[in-house]
Amino acid sequence: MCGLAGFAGLGDADIIRKMTQTLAHRGPDGDGYFVNVDPPLALGHRRLAILDIPGGSQPMWNEDHQVCVIYNGEIYNHFELRAELVKLGHVFKSNHSDTEVLVHGWEEWGQNLPTKLNGMFAFVIWDGRHRILFMARDRFGEKPLYYSEHGSGFVFASELRALLEHPLISHDLDRLALKKFFAYGYIPAPHSPYTACRNLPAGHHLTYELDSRKLTVRSYWIFSLQPDERLRDRDEALLIEELRHLLSEAVRRRLISDVPLGIFLSGGIDSSSVLALAAKHKDASELNTFTIGFSEPSFDESEYARQIAQAFGTRHHERVLDLAAARDLIPQVLTRMDEPLGDSSILPTYLLSSFTREYVTVALSGDGGDELFAGYDTFAALVPAQIYDLIVPRPLHRCIRKLADLLPITTDYMGLDFRIRRALLGLSYPASIRTPTWMAPLEPDAISELFHEPTSIEELYSEAIAVWKSSATGSAVDRMLEFFTRFYLQDDVLKKVDRAAMMVSLESRAVFLDNDVVDFCRRLPNWFKYRNGSRKYLLKKAMATLLPRVVTERKKRGFAVPVAKWLQSVPTVPPAASLANMDTRIALRYWQEYRAQTHDHRLFVWCWLAAQFALSPTTATQ
Secondary structure (H helix, E strand, O other), X not given: XXXXXXXXXXXXXXHHHHHHHOOHHHOEOOEEEEEXXXXXXXXXXXXXXXXXXXXXXXXEEOOOOOEEEEEEEEEOOHHHHHHHXXXXXXXXXXXXXXXXXXXXXXXXXXXXHHHHOOEEEEEEEXXXXXXXXXXEEOXXXXXXXXXXXXXXXXXXXXXXXXXXXXXXXXXXXXXXXXXXXXXXOOOOOOOOOEOOOEEOOOOXXXXXXXXXXXXXXXEOOOOOOOOOOOOOHHHHHHHHHHHHHHHHHHHXXXXXXXXXXXEEOOOOHHHXXXXXXXXXXXXXXXXXXXXXXXXXXXXXXXXXXXXXXXXXXXXXXXXXXXXXXXXXXXXXXXXXOOOOOOXXXXXXXXXXXXXXXOOOOEEEEOOOHHHHOOOOHHHHXXXXXXXXXXXXXXXXXXXXXXXXXXXXXXXXXXXXXXXXXXXXXXXXXXXXXXXXXXOOOOOHHHHHHHHOOOOOHHHHOHHHHHHHHHOOOOOHHHHHHHHHHHHHHHHHHHHHHHHHHHOOOOEEEEHHHOHHHHHHHHOOOHHHOEEOOEEOHHHHHHHOOOOXXXXXXXXXXXXXXXXXXXXXXXXXXXXXXXXXXXXXXXXXXXXXXXXXXXXXXXXXXXHHHHHHXXXXXXXXXX
16 A cells, blocks of 8 residues: 655645655655656655565656656556566566556556556556656545646645645535535545545546646446346356355455455454455465454454354454543544544444554455445345335325334444434435435435535435436346445445555455456346345355354344444534534534434434544644
């Protein structure tokens, strides 16, 4: 992992150094710069050395010093690409740096380069011959890249805090982006919290021509389900074998490292599958596995991870934490997020990353398994929701919601009262936006009230509606799969993991997002993912012979901490800075109602706190 920054146009060496230094946590092993006068251009890079440690410094140039790259990520098929490029006549200077593949790959394939890559990446190429900047993000946006176009040029960086170090970038907040934050719990790309800044979407590349100042953004890949309806139960044995092979190869690719490596282990099907397949490529006694537990039993699942680690005989590392200590990290972690995130599991993810970094520099994860194989509880709600729509008239539904609001409020993990209220909230809206509203921190009318201006459902949930309309199959399961994979995974889960891991300079590698695994899942009919109430059907079948039954039959549970309970007292005085002219009186009313246990506003309260710490100059610190 690394951090990158740069600009074309007005600026100097001091500015690029300031921008790059803010990214030191992403790359503690060194920095590199290129500052050019004509045309005016500056590139900065912070390095976390993973591959070819002596030969991987950046910016990295081609032979005639006309093309260079700064890059964040890992290209897992770089050995194959290097061999292909050598056959085509390219001469490599490094021993096995994946970075140099990008330099020669640009010379050979130009803007088609991203389509050749299997990996996670955000890179920027300077082509001096054509006087252009070219940048791209990986297919799921595992690695971040923000940019800003202004009258005097163009600025980009791995994180917003680096972008905002450039003196020409406005810090004005974007009201629509913040509305979407309270609608989704995260800010979907290309939006960012700031009017001047954009988030390059996953699977997109950007070209900036320095002479004409022309900026072009294009999609080179988008996740869409194209199931092969010819596949039936008779093909199940072959599909199981193919999936197992593809996942095994994905793990093998991600085990390549010149620094110590480990595996995040929760005891669930996804991370346990990663371990089981890693044990096929390495002696399990040489594999490091990492788990955190909590002293409070209701939130501690470390026992399951311990059982799996013992079954394989790994070098298992486990740390049990006091929940009070985790609670006290709320201000520290949220302040270091330069973009608000409504996912409170950022806290345990940060704690796990911090613990893991004490031993290794790279960790494999099971991220993406839930989205690709229908692992969330909401899939089980689809059929009941359809029946409810048919038999319950709207006036009666409104009465049922009012009755549900009278239920005593608990702070349990996914308590019954919470699940009932969430389900009824989603059922209040059209099927096209039901999935995001089930998870919404605020309802559309409440968002309009908070911002003192009407906001239509179509504007708030334009991304979700577009996915619903574009679905190739029209299946409710497929539509939900596409929503989770194209938005929740990319703009919540992967953003959370990247920020939490990079806060402690740890590289996280998502096995399930391998190109070949994803392409397999795209053509897999949904009855191999969700069948008769069973989630992750084919994945469980594929791993049944490799994992203990306690894993494949265990009910899924999220990576949670008791944030609902904490928010009743932490912080003692709620921050209430004015952000984009939001009505702080309404926000504080929600806060007080939640603390008085009269209304369950837990999701809003967390999001409000996240926005305050990430965006308010009165609460944020470096």
